[in-house]
Each structure stands twice: as C-alpha cells, then as structure tokens.
C-alpha cells in the first residue's frame with residue numbers, strides 16, 4: 001500500500017469516526033430532551049397532587065383565630081333575684097392554627113337601670129387585667145391601674161379608655177345565654193377582635 005492509499009484510508013476512518021460521534025451527540029441530546037420532558041411532566045403532576053395536601057395543611061393557619069360563642073350562664077329564674085353583679089365562668093374553645101385551646105373566662109351578670117339582666121366581660125379595656133366587683137364600694141375595680149366602673153359598667157375613673165365591655169345576651173328555654181367575645185384594648189370604642 002502506497003503512501004496515498006494510506007492517507008485515503010486514514011481520512012475515510014476519520015470521517016466515519018466523526019459520523020459516529022455525530023450520531024452519539026444526536027442520540028444523547030434526544031435522551032436529555034426526553035428526560036427534561038419527563039421531569040417537567042412529573043413535576044407538573046406532583047404540583048397538581050400537592051395542592052389539596054397544602055390546602056389541607058395550611059387551612060388552620062389561614063383560618064382566623066376564633067373564640068366567640070354563645071354560652072349558658074344560668075337559669076333566668078335564679079338570676080332574677082340578683083341585687084349586685086354576680087361573677088360567672090364560661091368555658092371558651094379557641095382555635096389557634098392547629099391548636100384547640102379551652103380556657104375559662106369570667107364575666108359578670110348584672111341588672112341594668114330598668115332591672116333587666118345584662119352581662120359584662122371582666123377583661124379590663126385598658127390592658128386586660130381582671131376587673132373585680134367590690135361589694136363594700138359598690139363598684140367594679142381593676143387592681144392593675146385602679147380603673148373604676150359603676151355597677152352597670154360605666155367608666156368612673158382611672159386610665160381605661162372606655163367602660164366595661166357589655167356582652168350580648170339571649171334567653172333560651174329559661175336559660176340566660178351570653179355571647180362571649182374579646183375586645184380590643186386601649187381604644188375608646190368597643191371593637192370585637194375574636
């Protein structure tokens with residue numbers, strides 16, 4: 001085999017090597033494109049399936065904290081004889097995210113100027129301390145900063161910005177029901193917060 005023939009054979013081998021490399025590149029790009037397509041499809045299906053799961057998990061967080069509810073505080077017949085405010089405790093269930101908190105809240109059942117039953121939250125509208133009824137002084141007192149209130153919840157003195165927060169009531173089957181709610185502190189007008 002002469003030198004020319006050897007060169008020709010060498011070039012032919014180079015060309016066929018390049019053709020093979022080209023085939024390999026084309027087939028590898030095809031494989032990576034298919035891989036990308038499959039990956040994107042799997043990610044899309046995963047995202048679709050995870051939506052209900054996320055909604056389920058996040059539901060408690062997206063739901064506002066709630067604590068208000070109607071609570072029974074006693075028979076109207078028994079309460080009809082009250083002459084001064086009577087302290088009552090009610091159990092309140094509060095949902096905060098995933099947690100359910102049950103706590104006891106105090107309120108006062110009173111009579112208004114016309115003799116009708118009424119109820120007040122014992123939470124001071126100043127900074128949230130517990131207001132107590134003082135029989136000897138015939139008024140409500142808040143021990144934290146000496147807030148004072150009349151027997152029907154009006155502000156008498158001290159730093160609270162308003163009187164005691166009156167709660168809604170209703171009578172059902174001879175029972176006094178109170179709509180327990182929480183109110184914003186440090187504001188002049190009563191504002192429900194939960």
Ligand code: FES
Nearest residue numbers: 124127142145147
């Ligand atoms: S918290 Fe009641 S007077 Fe300040």
